[in-house]
Amino acid sequence: MTNWFPSREWLGTYRDRLNENETYGEQSEGWGVDFDGSFVFEITELPVAETTLDDLPTELSETFRERLESVSESRIEQLIDDAPPELTERMDDVSADSPRERFITALFETEIEAMPAVTWPDLCAEMPDDLDNLLDQLERYVHEDTVYAYLDLYDGECRTAEVLEEPDGTSAAFVLTAPYTKWTELIDGADVIEAVMSQDMDLDGDITSVIVYPEAAQEMGDTAGRIETTFLF
Amino acid sequence: MGGSEMALDRELRELARGAEFTATDEEVDRAIEEAAEELGESPESVRENVAYIMDSTFEEEGVSTSFNEMVSGTSLEDDVSSTGDPRLEALEMYKLRQRI
Amino acid sequence: MSQVLQSQYSGQRVDTGSKWYTLFQKGVELGTWNVEKLFDEIGFEQDRASWEALSQDERDQIRYLISGFLDGEREVAGDAATNLQRIMGAPCLDENTEKEMYMTMLTLTEHKHTQFLDVYMQEVMDDQDNYNDLDPRRGTRIPVVQATGLGEVFEHQGLLTAKAANTLNPVDIAKAATNYHLNVEGILARVGASAISRFPERADFPLLNYAFKFVSTDEGRHITHGIELLKELIEKEEAGNPQFQGVKQGIVETLYQDVPYMADFGYMFTDALDDPLGLDFNEVLMRGGNLIDGMYNETLGLDIDYMEVLNVVRDRYLEINEWDIKQRVHEQEQHYQRKRGVAADGGV
Ligand SMILES: [Fe+2]
Ligand SMILES: [Fe+2]
Numbered sequence: 001m002t003n004w005f006p007s008r009e010w011l012g013t014y015r016d017r018l019n020e021n022e023t024y025g026e027q028s029e030g031w032g033v034d035f036d037g038s039f040v041f042e043i044t045e046l047p048v049a050e051t052t053l054d055d056l057p058t059e060l061s062e063t064f065r066e067r068l069e070s071v072s073e074s075r076i077e078q079l080i081d082d083a084p085p086e087l088t089e090r091m092d093d094v095s096a097d098s099p100r101e102r103f104i105t106a107l108f109e110t111e112i113e114a115m116p117a118v119t120w121p122d123l124c125a126e127m128p129d130d131l132d133n134l135l136d137q138l139e140r141y142v143h144e145d146t147v148y149a150y151l152d153l154y155d156g157e158c159r160t161a162e163v164l165e166e167p168d169g170t171s172a173a174f175v176l177t178a179p180y181t182k183w184t185e186l187i188d189g190a191d192v193i194e195a196v197m198s199q200d201m202d203l204d205g206d207i208t209s210v211i212v213y214p215e216a217a218q219e220m221g222d223t224a225g226r227i228e229t230t231f232l233f
Numbered sequence: 234m235g236g237s238e239m240a241l242d243r244e245l246r247e248l249a250r251g252a253e254f255t256a257t258d259e260e261v262d263r264a265i266e267e268a269a270e271e272l273g274e275s276p277e278s279v280r281e282n283v284a285y286i287m288d289s290t291f292e293e294e295g296v297s298t299s300f301n302e303m304v305s306g307t308s309l310e311d312d313v314s315s316t317g318d319p320r321l322e323a324l325e326m327y328k329l330r331q332r333i
Numbered sequence: 334m335s336q337v338l339q340s341q342y343s344g345q346r347v348d349t350g351s352k353w354y355t356l357f358q359k360g361v362e363l364g365t366w367n368v369e370k371l372f373d374e375i376g377f378e379q380d381r382a383s384w385e386a387l388s389q390d391e392r393d394q395i396r397y398l399i400s401g402f403l404d405g406e407r408e409v410a411g412d413a414a415t416n417l418q419r420i421m422g423a424p425c426l427d428e429n430t431e432k433e434m435y436m437t438m439l440t441l442t443e444h445k446h447t448q449f450l451d452v453y454m455q456e457v458m459d460d461q462d463n464y465n466d467l468d469p470r471r472g473t474r475i476p477v478v479q480a481t482g483l484g485e486v487f488e489h490q491g492l493l494t495a496k497a498a499n500t501l502n503p504v505d506i507a508k509a510a511t512n513y514h515l516n517v518e519g520i521l522a523r524v525g526a527s528a529i530s531r532f533p534e535r536a537d538f539p540l541l542n543y544a545f546k547f548v549s550t551d552e553g554r555h556i557t558h559g560i561e562l563l564k565e566l567i568e569k570e571e572a573g574n575p576q577f578q579g580v581k582q583g584i585v586e587t588l589y590q591d592v593p594y595m596a597d598f599g600y601m602f603t604d605a606l607d608d609p610l611g612l613d614f615n616e617v618l619m620r621g622g623n624l625i626d627g628m629y630n631e632t633l634g635l636d637i638d639y640m641e642v643l644n645v646v647r648d649r650y651l652e653i654n655e656w657d658i659k660q661r662v663h664e665q666e667q668h669y670q671r672k673r674g675v676a677a678d679g680g681v
Contacts, residue, residue, distance in 0.1 A: 191639070193639040193640070193643065194626070194630075194639055196622070197622040197623060197625065197626040197630075197639060198623075198626045198627075198630065198631070199250055199623055199626075203619070205615070206615060207614075207615040207618045207619055208604075208614065208615070208618070208650065208654075211618070211643060211646055211647050211650055212647055212650070212651065214640060214643035214644060214647060215640070218640060250623070250627065282362070282363065285359055285363070286363065286550050286553075288553075289356070289359065289553045289554045289557045290557050290560070291352055291557070291561065292632075296560075296627065296631070296632050298623055298624050298626075298627025298628070298631075299553075300519075300552070300553040300556045300557060301549050301550055301552070301553035302522075302523040302526045302527055302530075302549050302552070302553075303526045303527070303529070303530055303545055303546045303549035304546055304549055304550060304553075306523070306527070306549075307527075307620075308523075308526060308527035308530035308531075308620075309530065311527070311530045311531045312530040312531075312542070313532075313533075313534050314537065314539065314542055315530075322546070326543075326546050326547065326550060327363075329366075329371075329374070329543065330363060330366050330547070332370075332374060333366050333367045333370035333371050333374055
């Protein structure tokens with residue numbers, strides 16, 4: 001399966017890779033044992049307000065579009081009939097000949113942020129599984145424009161990694177915050193320590209603990225950089 | 234008289250990675266006018282010196298991590314006794330400098 | 334600030350179009366604030382009242398911080414007047430006349446910084462024995478400075494600037510300028526200043542705050558000078574001039590040498606005393622890292638190996654974390670007192 005970032009699945013892969021990584025295991029031995037070693041990754045400035053369904057990678061959007069273009073006339077009529085008011089209004093603003101075309105255009109011109117208002121289970125059934133899953137995750141995990149991921153790091157191991165549905169209820173000893181584009185640079189191989197030093201990423205927490213484990217910090221960054229990743233935005 | 238012999242760049246730009254501007258441009262303009270009047274200098278000359286106090290580098294865009302840590306650097310944001318705005322803070326320093 | 338900065342005058346011996354001329358001229362305009370007039374203008378009253386109201390631990394914290402500055406300012410003033418002044422005339426540098434002019438302004442301001450701190454500590458921070466009679470010119474530093482790595486950085490500064498003044502070699506000049514203008518002025522002084530900005534409301538020291546904003550403004554020009562000087566050396570190295578080969582390496586090595594001891598400074602006025610004022614060692618370290626990146630990587634275009642930086646800082650941190658700083662300071666004081674005893678007995 002494609003490893004989409006950001007997603008729950010990507011974070012799961014990251015946890016597995018950290019745990020398979022012997023260098024990380026050795027270098028972070030003792031991390032979190034005498035202190036709280038938990039981390040929250042904050043991915044801010046996700047472009048959910050600017051990105052439309054149409055702007056998503058073609059693997060997701062094109063497959064869905066082709067599907068809608070090829071379903072039977074009666075099926076499309078049914079979908080149009082069931083469309084929520086938000087989508088119907090958007091259709092009114094589209095000038096196209098056929099209702100099918102207006103339906104598809106209105107839907108694909110909708111921003112990701114507004115997707116929950118224009119989708120419903122029966123429409124989602126027509127989506128490729130990845131798209132359905134990712135839109136569901138974006139709805140659940142994006143708060144304003146930010147996604148929060150929690151990692152329980154203990155003595156060389158990543159015990160849990162989860163995307164937070166209610167970030168307010170979780171606190172971590174370390175918080176690494178950066179705009180989405182800086183996370184993509186990290187995954188493309190940028191150096192995490194340099195990113196923090198240059199303030200591309202903001203690290204909050206007990207820096208003296210990090211200073212004692214510089215190789216572990218480096219390896220956390222490099223592990224992300226070695227995951228075959230496809231970016232959602 | 235300050236700055237009268239030099240023609241400087243008078244634009245007051247927020248410095249990358251420096252303290253954020255918190256006052257409006259109008260507030261700053263007014264404060265500069267008032268200071269100029271008080272000091273008997275031209276507003277241009279005061280503005281030049283404010284710009285120079287904020288950033289003495291020769292860089293077109295100003296260097297990140299402003300060199301004047303306590304006036305235009307991020308430290309200003311922690312300073313509870315300051316004006317909070319690097320331009321107004323530099324102006325305060327200039328006015329005080331002209332008195333001493 | 335951009336390069337449109339131009340004098341309307343011109344001469345024959347002095348190039349009024351030189352960057353260093355501009356630095357000199359702005360130094361004359363902005364750097365000649367009068368320390369005694371500042372005392373008169375702001376007064377000592379509020380600072381004294383705030384000092385009285387602080388706990389002993391809080392006072393120690395401020396004293397350690399300001400002691401680092403007092404010794405630091407005195408040492409930079411001394412090295413500027415002697416070694417740096419000579420270096421400005423080095424044949425390998427351009428614009429010697431204007432650089433020499435500017436260096437007098439740098440020296441003047443450093444002496445004023447020392448003047449301010451020396452009087453301020455005496456007037457506000459009750460009297461504390463600085464062992465000045467043991468001859469500061471031979472390296473008698475304030476006990477807390479001598480007992481921590483800060484003394485090492487200043488020692489290094491003396492050695493590097495003296496060597497460069499002697500050889501006038503570009504690589505030696507680069508190393509001296511790196512220690513002095515980037516590490517001491519650009520990082521130590523700025524993280525120290527940022528800690529003063531973080532003083533909580535109950536530590537309200539208006540005179541100290543204003544004075545340090547003048548110091549910070551002066552330091553802005555000093556750092557600009559250091560950066561421009563290093564840029565000149567780097568450009569000549571990159572142009573292939575054989576005499577300049579090794580400049581960039583020298584700059585980077587000087588950072589790796591100084592950086593572990595630089596971390597001591599932050600530690601000594603925060604965690605070493607359990608940080609009752611909340612000056613936050615983490616903030617100090619992060620600011621230091623940001624300043625390293627801003628000057629070395631972004632402004633000079635060098636490629637700092639952060640693992641190297643973190644490794645040397647880590648090793649040093651693990652060492653100093655075991656220290657009882659008050660005990661070390663006490664031992665240093667006893668050492669000075671023994672020296673004093675020997676001197677009083679007619680010894681050397
Ligand atoms: Fe100074
Ligand atoms: Fe200086």
